[in-house]
Amino acid sequence: MGLLAFILFGLIVGLVARALMPGRQSMGLVATTLLGMAGSFVGGLIASVIYGGPVFQLHTAGIVGSIIGALLVMFLVGMGGRRRALA
Numbered sequence: 001m002g003l004l005a006f007i008l009f010g011l012i013v014g015l016v017a018r019a020l021m022p023g024r025q026s027m028g029l030v031a032t033t034l035l036g037m038a039g040s041f042v043g044g045l046i047a048s049v050i051y052g053g054p055v056f057q058l059h060t061a062g063i064v065g066s067i068i069g070a071l072l073v074m075f076l077v078g079m080g081g082r083r084r085a086l087a
Helices: 002-020 029-051 060-086
Strands: none
Touching: 002 029, 002 060, 029 060
16 A cells, blocks of 8 residues: 555656646656656655654655655756757
8 A cells, every 4th residue: 555655646746746847848647657756755865864754754844855856856857858859
C-alpha cells in the first residue's frame, strides 16, 4: 500500500508542478508520475534534513518541498533537452 500511495502522490505532485511551470511540457502520464516521484523524494529528503525526522514521513514541508523538487527536476530535464536540441 505504501508504494501505491507514493506513486499516486508522485502523480499529483507531477501534475501540480507541470501546471506551475511556464511553457509547454510534452510528457505523458508515466513521465509526469516519475517526475513527481523524483521531486517528492528530493523534497522529502531536503525537508527531513532541515527539520529532522524520518525521510519517508509525510509532513507539510515535504509536500511543498516535493513540488519545489519536481519543478527543479523538470527545469533540469528541460535544460538537458534544449542542450541536445541545439547540438
